[in-house]
Amino acid sequence: MIVLGIETSCDETAAALVRNGRTILSNIVASQIEVHRPYGGVVPELASRHHIRNIVPVVEESLDQAKVTLDELDGIAVTRGPGLVGALLVGVQLAKSLSYVSGKPLIGVNHLEGHLVAPQLSLGSLEELPARHVALLVSGGHTALVLVESFGCYRPLGATRDDAAGEAFDKVAKLLGLGYPGGPIIERLAEQGDAAAIAFPRGLRRRDELDFSFSGLKTAVMNHVRRAGTPEGQALNDVCASFQQAVADVLVRKTLRAATDRRVKAVVAGGGVLANQAIRDALQRALAARDIALFVPPIALCTDNGAMIAAAGTLRLARGERSGMDLNAQARLPLLRAEESCE
Numbered sequence: 495m496i497v498l499g500i501e502t503s504c505d506e507t508a509a510a511l512v513r514n515g516r517t518i519l520s521n522i523v524a525s526q527i528e529v530h531r532p533y534g535g536v537v538p539e540l541a542s543r544h545h546i547r548n549i550v551p552v553v554e555e556s557l558d559q560a561k562v563t564l565d566e567l568d569g570i571a572v573t574r575g576p577g578l579v580g581a582l583l584v585g586v587q588l589a590k591s592l593s594y595v596s597g598k599p600l601i602g603v604n605h606l607e608g609h610l611v612a613p614q615l616s617l618g619s620l621e622e623l624p625a626r627h628v629a630l631l632v633s634g635g636h637t638a639l640v641l642v643e644s645f646g647c648y649r650p651l652g653a654t655r656d657d658a659a660g661e662a663f664d665k666v667a668k669l670l671g672l673g674y675p676g677g678p679i680i681e682r683l684a685e686q687g688d689a690a691a692i693a694f695p696r697g698l699r700r701r702d703e704l705d706f707s708f709s710g711l712k713t714a715v716m717n718h719v720r721r722a723g724t725p726e727g728q729a730l731n732d733v734c735a736s737f738q739q740a741v742a743d744v745l746v747r748k749t750l751r752a753a754t755d756r757r758v759k760a761v762v763a764g765g766g767v768l769a770n771q772a773i774r775d776a777l778q779r780a781l782a783a784r785d786i787a788l789f790v791p792p793i794a795l796c797t798d799n800g801a802m803i804a805a806a807g808t809l810r811l812a813r814g815e816r817s818g819m820d821l822n823a824q825a826r827l828p829l830l831r832a833e834e835s836c837e
Contacts, residue, residue, distance in 0.1 A: 495568040499804025502585035503577025503605045505541045507548035510800030511560035515808035519560035521801045524548040534668045542580035564596045571807020574602030575827030582823035601807045602817045606829050608802035609764030613789040624760040628753045633765035634660030637706045639752045648830045651752050652704030660767045662708035666715050680734045681770050687735030694740040742776045760787045768796040
């Protein structure tokens with residue numbers, strides 16, 4: 495089964511061809527970083543406009559690179575939410591048009607579900623993700639822990655009460671005058687810093703608390719800058735390292751607690767923040783010490799991409815699911831929809 499995946503939930507215009515939900519035939523991403531850099535964050539209207547400009551060339555390139563025609567597809571998967579509604583509509587409308595003219599089945603996919611199955615794309619043909627596991631989703635718009643009983647059966651364990659982790663990285667980088675996107679810049683500077691230099695807070699520390707809060711951490715960085723002045727040189731490196739360590743500590747502690755309390759032996763982690771090697775390494779060490787396996791995709795598949803949407807769509811299509819021409823974008827689409835259940 496060859497499925498085209500289309501992803502336009504935020505500021506990446508992406509399309510990919512995936513065979514049998516495992517083998518990537520093409521994976522094209524048009525980034526908008528330079529478009530949004532002057533504003534220090536994603537501007538929704540600009541994102542939508544650039545999706546309109548990029549989406550057809552990106553899909554054409556994905557088909558050309560895979561040497562697959564529209565007629566040879568077995569299905570078309572598209573992100574229906576959550577995300578920026580204007581951006582989502584661009585992908586949804588093109589996917590519906592392609593499905594209509596080709597007669598190929600259409601399936602709307604939850605963006606977060608794409609991150610859940612992304613590690614499968616990097617496993618060998620005989621390897622499988624454990625059906626029951628804890629998932630950590632960490633991106634610019636989402637920070638959440640989910641108990642996955644099986645594909646399509648998700649039980650929320652915790653979510654952010656304010657800023658997502660990726661959002662905190664971007665806001666702290668802007669506060670420090672580092673530019674956008676903040677994650678890669680902070681990670682680079684943190685490599686030369688002392689993570690113990692500044693005792694930044696770890697939010698919601700109660701043992702049984704699995705929700706996240708990064709707003710207080712962001713405020714603590716702001717107050718430090720007000721007291722000590724805008725840091726430069728080694729002082730800047732230390733601030734970045736201390737901030738990054740605070741985020742990592744929270745993510746690791748809560749993920750480990752969720753996995754041990756639910757007695758699972760595997761954790762799946764996905765989302766753009768997992769491109770941060772220090773956070774990946776911290777998760778790996780903590781889980782390995784408890785004999786819990788960590789499944790995290792390569793860095794290129796942590797950030798938004800069409801391959802993960804095609805993989806999730808393949809699983810949905812294989813179960814006989816289809817979306818009609820009434821498919822619409824949903825900015826706040828929950829991971830478990832009302833029409834689904836774990837029965």
